[in-house]
Amino acid sequence: MQTLNIIGAGQLGKTLGRLWHQSGLFRIQSIHNRTLRSGQAAREFIGAGQACPTLQSMPVADYWLIACQDSEISALAKRLSKRPDNREGTVFFHCSGALSSEALDILRPASIASAHPVHSFADPLRSLDSLPGSSVALEGDGPATRALGGAFNAIGCEIITIEARHKSLYHAGSVFACNYLTTLVDLSLRSFAAAGIERGSALKLLAPIVLQTARNNMTLGPEKSLTGPIARGDLDTVSNQVENLISVDPQMARCYRHLGLACVALAQRGPLSEKSATRLIELLSEPPR
Structure with a gap:
């Protein structure tokens, strides 16, 4: 089973982590939040993984879900680029609606993608039942989008593909x-x-x-x-x-x-x-x- 690390396991990260854990698609390996206490709470909700106090303490993984605030994604990608994970075969993806996968360019030669679920994650418990059937806007490298398309399909989501240059207009439609x-x-x-x-x-x-x-x-x-x-x-x-x-x-x-x-x-x-x-x-x- 392939491993998944989650950075910023808030409402969205907790929901996806638990659904993927329950489906047996990923082995949730580690979770890093702003505070160790928050990471531990996310781990309890997901039912798997280990809360890590720092980015450096997270083990190598096959997939990295970056679910932090949009304004932090580029800086986080720069920090991740200093780790040994940004190698061919690793997949890094964020779930921002506004930013394209290009925000993760620094992590190449790993595969990069953006995957934005068109869903309101106000309550993770409710989202466990209501996310299936929602659409996910996906764009990025071929290997990453193919793998993530299958991962989201496995938890009941539909996939729509968009171009990176249209990501902002796509997100404006969601905002309206x-x-x-x-x-x-x-x-x-x-x-x-x-x-x-x-x-x-x-x-x-x-x-x-x-x-x-x-x-x-x-x-x-x-x-x-x-x-x-x-x-x-x-x-x-x-x-x-x-x-x-x-x-x-x-x-x-x-x-x-x-x-x-x-x-x-x-x-x-x-x-x-x-x-x-x-x-x-x-x-x-x-x-x-």
Whole structure:
């Protein structure tokens, strides 16, 4: 069985480590986190491996999962390049959505790759069940991507391949759908709070419509899923909402207006008339008064 070392076993690293350990695909060999205590906690979650206090104390391995913060990957690769591991046949890969495999160039002649699971790892226990079925965006050297494609397939993930030069645009797409969606829910809760609706009731109110909207978008596409005042060309409603949001929180009003302009562009791919679109664009482009 091939060995795997994990550097930065946080939510993602713990989830992958445990799934690969349980599948018998890798022997989890060692784990290095910022603190030994954190590494030991990760080892307990994964159920295998040894927590190592330093990078230098980690044994040689066939595969290295680098799951630290994006800003630390290049520096970490430089440190790893001083070890005897960066030899042909070894695979180093990171799971950053924003960085390409080129961040690990210094580790050649080892094979390098980036493998980004399109999944929210907020809770590792939940991710053990929900990660299978998710997609993983993979790019890098042929030997590394072929091996990692098989490793992710073994735990139920689908593979999509991308080019290194498109990694940033790919990740921006993920940010829109995941991170910005979370921010939109927060903006919605803030607007409900201003209307006197407490958080628990607002979340209960939102859950069905948010989940149904997500399902509609995945099955029908955005053009057929868009509803609401902008899709209807309801200028009075949009104007009233902008004015009320300005009085509560100008930042929320700015978000409403900027997103509204994108919404108009989407609605124009549907039944929204050119006249209504022009009037909505004028309204939403006006600076807050």
